Amino acid sequence: MTDQKTFKNSVKELSKQFALLLSELALYPSNHPHIAAQLQQVIDRLTAVHEIVEEVTIEISEGFFTFDGIPLYDIKLQTDKAVQLCASKGISRITLCRGLAPQQVSEFAQLLHDKTQAPTAEQVGLTLRTMGITALRVDSAVSRETDEQVPAGLAGKKTYGASVEANKLIYGALQSGQPLPLEVVDTVAKDITAMINRDPGTGLTLASLRNYDEYTFTHSANVAILAVTVAAAIFDDAALLQQLARAAILHDVGKTRIPVEILNKPEKLNDEEWQIMQQHPMLGAVILEEQKNIDRLSILIALQHHMRFNMTGYPKIPGHNTLHPFSLIVNICDIYDAITSRRVYKTPLPADKALAIMVRLIGNDFDPQFFKIFIQMMGIYPPGSFVRLNTGELAITVRARPQSLLQPDIKIISDPQGNLLAAPASVHLSAAAQERTIAEMVDPVSLGLNALDFL
Ligand SMILES: [Fe+2]
Numbered sequence: 001m002t003d004q005k006t007f008k009n010s011v012k013e014l015s016k017q018f019a020l021l022l023s024e025l026a027l028y029p030s031n032h033p034h035i036a037a038q039l040q041q042v043i044d045r046l047t048a049v050h051e052i053v054e055e056v057t058i059e060i061s062e063g064f065f066t067f068d069g070i071p072l073y074d075i076k077l078q079t080d081k082a083v084q085l086c087a088s089k090g091i092s093r094i095t096l097c098r099g100l101a102p103q104q105v106s107e108f109a110q111l112l113h114d115k116t117q118a119p120t121a122e123q124v125g126l127t128l129r130t131m132g133i134t135a136l137r138v139d140s141a142v143s144r145e146t147d148e149q150v151p152a153g154l155a156g157k158k159t160y161g162a163s164v165e166a167n168k169l170i171y172g173a174l175q176s177g178q179p180l181p182l183e184v185v186d187t188v189a190k191d192i193t194a195m196i197n198r199d200p201g202t203g204l205t206l207a208s209l210r211n212y213d214e215y216t217f218t219h220s221a222n223v224a225i226l227a228v229t230v231a232a233a234i235f236d237d238a239a240l241l242q243q244l245a246r247a248a249i250l251h252d253v254g255k256t257r258i259p260v261e262i263l264n265k266p267e268k269l270n271d272e273e274w275q276i277m278q279q280h281p282m283l284g285a286v287i288l289e290e291q292k293n294i295d296r297l298s299i300l301i302a303l304q305h306h307m308r309f310n311m312t313g314y315p316k317i318p319g320h321n322t323l324h325p326f327s328l329i330v331n332i333c334d335i336y337d338a339i340t341s342r343r344v345y346k347t348p349l350p351a352d353k354a355l356a357i358m359v360r361l362i363g364n365d366f367d368p369q370f371f372k373i374f375i376q377m378m379g380i381y382p383p384g385s386f387v388r389l390n391t392g393e394l395a396i397t398v399r400a401r402p403q404s405l406l407q408p409d410i411k412i413i414s415d416p417q418g419n420l421l422a423a424p425a426s427v428h429l430s431a432a433a434q435e436r437t438i439a440e441m442v443d444p445v446s447l448g449l450n451a452l453d454f455l
């Protein structure tokens, strides 16, 4: 997984450097030293990518450079102009093959800037071929698969990846004092709501993935997925659920104003640090109030998500003693995701142990009605958990069964000797309770397994 992530970062860096080359070409002649230096940056990134793959395709879609179906939101600022330039010529894909010479990259960039010679993608393509450049292709129309055409698991993975990228953009923008990119937040909120509407099991499995070094960005996505899944059990209102998704994505934006030494401190926070940490809900509400077009719900949830059902949490605001129902839902999902995640300073609690602890806090920290819905959708072994059966077989849980929380639907993925099955077998545990029961949860990291591979 790390290799895949490193590769994706290389493609992202390549896209960024290529966009910067296009920006420089708007300012300097092609023989200027600045251009040569920037071209070298592109070539270095291209070489790194081509060490791994023969060819790489970067798409231009809905205003973003996109790789592997996921918009590269967090390089939006640096790539906006380049994306516009490509889109103005109708280019929707750029494929760069091994063997592409630096001079050819330079010629392509100049071609994109040429307002007279190459007005369309077809003409850019034709000119490239005329110049003998075959290791670089452009396409004008992409037969993009829609979410309806791709399997729910794959569409879900893309939605999840896009929301993690979006969170990087949101955090980056706020940390550098820029306005919140609300259109990106709303795109992600809409996609998350649609994913849950299509298949809640996929959403919950994705929210069970634990990525050590991207907690800041996965946490908001997970909380949004969990909260919308709980709320969807009560409200059949897509616009309202989308509003909740947006608010959940933004619930911790106040943390952008908390020093990283405190956010990531490996040891327990001292009193003074804890006081600072507790300011993040209020800071979040203030940040959001400063934004244009932000709704009241997002501000309320940022402010209230640590106040707790019995109002013993923080911040304490005299006279403020009624919580929005969605704040109560986000509170449950927030705590669950925090204690089951791996962090610099702690190992994660397995889901079953986390839920056992949380059950004891019902009526105090957590609203009983919403917690009941939460546990019914999660079960004791939430979707995406790896479990060992009494037979010795290994399985992944697919969905909870509200009537029998200990017996979720599962897919058996290995035989009793630990050999992975070519085709995982779906089993309804409740129907086969005589033969198979869950013996224990297992840590997928220790077995080198990833729930994504079984979606
Ligand atoms: Fe928080």
Ligand SMILES: [Fe+2]
Residues within 6 Å of the ligand: 219, 223, 251, 252, 334
């Ligand atoms: Fe949080």
